[in-house]
Amino acid sequence: MNPSGTEQIFSQYSTCLYRPGSLMRSLPWPIKAAYSGDEIVELLWSTILKLERLLGKFGQDSQILEDSVLIGCSEQQEAWFALDLGLNSSSSINASLQKAEMETALQGSFIKLTKALFELNVKDASLLSTAQALLRWHDTHQFCSRSGQPTKKNVSGSKRVCPSNNIIYYPQVAPVVITLVSDGTRCLLVRQSSFPKGMYSALAGFCDIGESLEETVRREIAEEVGLEVDRLHYSASQHWPFPNSTLMIACHATVKPGQTELQVNLKELEAAAWFSRDEVATVLRRNNLSNQQQSGAVPFWLPPKLAIAHQLIKEWVEKPTCSPLPA
Ligand SMILES: NC(=O)c1ccc[n+]([C@@H]2O[C@H](COP(=O)([O-])OP(=O)(O)OC[C@H]3O[C@@H](n4cnc5c(N)ncnc54)[C@H](O)[C@@H]3O)[C@@H](O)[C@H]2O)c1
Ligand SMILES: [Mg+2]
Incomplete structure (x- = not known):
């Protein structure tokens, strides 16, 4: 992403963004394009024609556009596809697509997927996360686990099939x-320990x-901090592209008030602690501005x-007394 951030890229190209190594298109024209390498992300609007020309310029066969996967569609019913350009993969046939040259040609730049996800609005982030997870699944399911033969992607990328035995693999x-x-x-x-500082x-x-x-909730809480769950209720769900597709x-x-002593499993966690509502509310308020540089201030x-x-944390701060369901 260029130093001025996503906003500028969006306004400059009337576009949205996306996954490492991906390129998005709407069919038949124009294309919504994204691109990048394994850990970096970005995208911009383009047309399939421009992309074909670009691929040609980098000595690539435009046939790789067939590897695109369908990830959604616009309100105008344009289909959006994503494609991994394999910029960071030395084994990839696309390895010759040099990142810096691509950035220049596409008039954009790459950023890490984790950072991109956190800088996007919910809609764009969801699209990016779908693209990233689906492209990664295709990348790691190239062969049939029964016959060892190459599997074949269907047009939309919603499945792969082994031609020798017709076994269908779904993401x-x-x-x-x-x-x-x-x-x-x-x-x-x-x-x-893997969390940002x-x-x-x-x-x-x-x-x-x-x-x-x-x-699972009861086991994880017992395993990681040694607590016994008293009551439990569901809040919401979210697709998440890390570490793969979850x-x-x-x-x-909730746990019983008298049973709050933590036994932190240091194999899984670096730290665990109780925080008051005031403490969490203060950090939440500052969180929009918060980053590693500012961590000294909070x-x-x-x-x-x-x-x-x-x-989840915001819900708890704002509505502390949710009506519990039996666990
Ligand atoms: N979106 C969010 O707000 C949010 C917040 C916290 C964590 N997460 C995600 O939750 C995920 C799980 O949390 P965790 O790491 O504490 O899990 P965890 O406590 O189950 O521990 C992870 C370990 O579980 C094992 N494991 C079992 N099944 C696995 C599978 N299908 N894939 C990968 N590893 C598997 C591995 O050994 C792995 O190292 C993380 O990958 C993280 O990205 C998301
Ligand atoms: Mg865990």
Whole structure:
């Protein structure tokens, strides 16, 4: 992204943005285009003609446009596709598409996917996250796990088929629960060593095979901080492209007031602590401005608005007494 940020790119190109290595198009013309490499993202409007010319300029066969996947459509019913240009992949046939040259040719620049997601509005972020997750799934499901033969993508990219045995592979989504635990007056925030410096979030964990969501919440909370869930209720859900494609299922949980002593599992978490409503409300208010540079000014910071963790925390601050359902 150029230094002046997304807004300028959008206004300059009347466009939206997107995933690492992706390029989006509407059919038949014009194209909504995005592009980048594995960890960087961006996009802009283009037309299929321009893209074909651009690919030609970089010595690429425009045949790669066939690898595009359908990720949505505009209000005018234009189809939007995404394509991985493989800018960062040395094994890719597109490796010769040099990032800097592409940036110049497309009059844009690349940024990390994580950063891009947090700078977008909800609609664009959702599109980007779908594109990123779907393109990655195609990239890692090139072969049939039964026959070992190459699989073939359908036109929209909603599935892959093995021509030798007709096995159909559909994109996978892993369910993850994310829970904001409260003891009635305080909420529990945790951090993993992989989080950006100073950021705390709600407690998350993948569902194991055979588990209900409720069982996952109870197990994860017991495993990671040694607490027993008393009451639990569902809040909302969100598709999330990290680490691959997950469905984040967000819940509020309460523990009994007298049973709040934390036993932090340091294999999974770097830290976990209880925070008062006032503390969290203060950080939430400052969070819009908050980033790593400003972390000295605030004790900690929270995930950006777009993350479902942020919504959970905001809900708790604004509406502390939600009516619980039996766990
Ligand atoms: N959107 C949000 O607001 C938000 C906030 C916090 C976490 N998250 C996401 O939640 C995800 C899960 O949280 P966590 O890391 O605490 O989970 P976790 O506590 O289950 O621990 C992760 C570990 O679980 C194992 N695992 C089991 N099934 C897995 C699968 N299908 N894919 C990958 N690993 C699997 C791996 O060993 C992995 O290292 C994270 O990837 C993170 O991106 C999203
Ligand atoms: Mg976890």
